[in-house]
Amino acid sequence: MISAESVITLATPVFFALIGVELLVAKLRGRRAYRSNDAVTSIGLGVISQLAGVFLKVLTVGVYAWCVEHVALFALPADAWWVWVSGLLLYDFLYYWLHRMGHEVNILWAAHVVHHQSEDYNLSTALRQTATGGLLGWLFYLPMALLGYPVSVFAAVALIDLLYQFWVHTEQVGKLGWFDRVFCSPSNHRAHHAVNDRYLDRNYGGILILWDRLFGSFVEEDDRDPPVYGTRAPLRSFNPLWANLEVYWATWQDARRAKRWRDRLQIWFRPPGWRPVDVAARFPRPAFELGRERFDPPLTRRRAGYGLVQFALLLGMTTHFLGLSAHAGLGVLLGYALVIALSLTVLGAWWEGRPGAARLEAVRVAALAVVPALLGRWFGIEGAATGAVFALLFGTSALALAWVTRSPDAATGSDRMARSGASPIQFK
Numbered sequence: 420m421i422s423a424e425s426v427i428t429l430a431t432p433v434f435f436a437l438i439g440v441e442l443l444v445a446k447l448r449g450r451r452a453y454r455s456n457d458a459v460t461s462i463g464l465g466v467i468s469q470l471a472g473v474f475l476k477v478l479t480v481g482v483y484a485w486c487v488e489h490v491a492l493f494a495l496p497a498d499a500w501w502v503w504v505s506g507l508l509l510y511d512f513l514y515y516w517l518h519r520m521g522h523e524v525n526i527l528w529a530a531h532v533v534h535h536q537s538e539d540y541n542l543s544t545a546l547r548q549t550a551t552g553g554l555l556g557w558l559f560y561l562p563m564a565l566l567g568y569p570v571s572v573f574a575a576v577a578l579i580d581l582l583y584q585f586w587v588h589t590e591q592v593g594k595l596g597w598f599d600r601v602f603c604s605p606s607n608h609r610a611h612h613a614v615n616d617r618y619l620d621r622n623y624g625g626i627l628i629l630w631d632r633l634f635g636s637f638v639e640e641d642d643r644d645p646p647v648y649g650t651r652a653p654l655r656s657f658n659p660l661w662a663n664l665e666v667y668w669a670t671w672q673d674a675r676r677a678k679r680w681r682d683r684l685q686i687w688f689r690p691p692g693w694r695p696v697d698v699a700a701r702f703p704r705p706a707f708e709l710g711r712e713r714f715d716p717p718l719t720r721r722r723a724g725y726g727l728v729q730f731a732l733l734l735g736m737t738t739h740f741l742g743l744s745a746h747a748g749l750g751v752l753l754g755y756a757l758v759i760a761l762s763l764t765v766l767g768a769w770w771e772g773r774p775g776a777a778r779l780e781a782v783r784v785a786a787l788a789v790v791p792a793l794l795g796r797w798f799g800i801e802g803a804a805t806g807a808v809f810a811l812l813f814g815t816s817a818l819a820l821a822w823v824t825r826s827p828d829a830a831t832g833s834d835r836m837a838r839s840g841a842s843p844i845q846f847k
Contacts, residue, residue: 424741426578427469431738434585438542444591452590454715455723456770458543459730460657463763464533465546466737467659470756473744475553482557483573486564493567506568507576507626510560514580515630517559518623527555528691529666536662538649538713540612545588550663580625584608594640603628606640613646615709651692651707655714658767660760666691673698716772721823726769729780729816733762743799755798758787777824784820788813 438453445452472479495502521531533549563573586592587608594606603624611622621638624630631637640646652669654662673694674683682695718726740755747755765783768776791797791809 422745423574423578424469424473424744426582428738428741430582431734434542434546437586441542441589441591448591450590452539452541453543454539455727456657456715456718457537457539458541459726459770460659460662460767461537461543461547463659463730463733463766464550464662465548466733467550467663467760467763468533468548468552469737469741470759471550472553473741473752473756479553479557480570480574483560483564484570486561487567487570490565491567492565495567495569495572497569497571502568502572503576506563506572507579509563509566509568510573510576510580511624511626512630513559513562514625515623515634517556518625519634519636520559522620522623523690525666525670525689525691525693526687529670530554530556532650532666532691533662535612535650536654538653540588540590540609540646540648542585542588544612545585551667583626588612599628599639600632601629602626607631607637609646610638610640612648614649614651614707615644615647617641617644618646647709649713652704653711653714656767657770659763661767673702676702716770718770718772722769722772725819725823726766728819729762729766729784732812732816733759733766739799747799751798758798762787777820780820781817784813784816788817 441452517527518531521527530549530552534544534547537544537547560573560577584603587603587605589605590609592605595604598604599606603622603626607622607624607628610618613619618638618640621636622628622631623636628637654665656662656665670686674686676698677683677686677695678697679695682698686693686695736755736759740752740759743755744752762783765776765779769780788810792806795801795803795806797805797809
């Protein structure tokens, strides 16, 4: 059976090709569909989601496989067409409820929020996935295991459901008539991502929008009320680790501050935004503003170009990591994942124009140039040539970094933030 990691790796060039088509269509229409800082952050969060998925497979697939083997009511054949069709329909139905609960239960929203944080809506948003969803999401699919759907069927229909949802994350496809009434479509999903009152917490379907029509959660996109994207408590950061932890941290803080033990527990299971009365009174939060300015710290073209090149190198590392995941040891995988995740975090500071980001980046590229050269190996790759390649790649990166940061148009992070009006949020 082909692994999910292999499918995602094979699909990645297609994803980027479609992103290129979307960029071209938007340009021909005179629209700005992408911002490099936001798009790179979204794709980087997809990278971290893939890294985490390797380690969470014991929950997302392992528990399912155990249940099929030991407690399943039936032994459904993996070669019957009706098993595959019914399995896809059942998976999509269960996904609807996981997705809906992800908007109605705070601890599940803490994982799902990552997908909604972008204030843009394009195909890169589809790749913006949570790293922590696998901690609890597997519970919703246990009915398939109890009914005896084979692991191979479950894994395949899960991928089909996920891959289908890629194309609906675009503003370049309008309404599609009858298709919008049956399936999740770009129009339906734009409404789902919007924070306008009209659209809030609607249209949860993965492939079929019929579930929303059946259970009263459907809303049609209205051209008179264009969707505004993001969350009602905006992230205002390009730090991928903070993006995954922000709601957990805020909920923990409110739970810790609550006077009643009952409130400390129920805050995790209440709807997102619910706060104990005493906590809300002592620690008020800013009111939601629909017309707020998007978080977009200015960055020179040289600095943006440098960031894109470094991100491309990290995508190459991620592809190598996913290839190793089937046979490398746990220690090797953990170390590799940590290198990639920390690198993405440093680049997040770079995109934000944080004071000190250039120094962090200098340390990062120096370490990636020197350590493999000294050890003569990289995760899963042995030989002096390996060290030489990394020394060349990241030694060149260090020279480029020096040129970029010393160029006349490279203003300091604090100066750029002051000119942009962005709030000086501390690097988290």
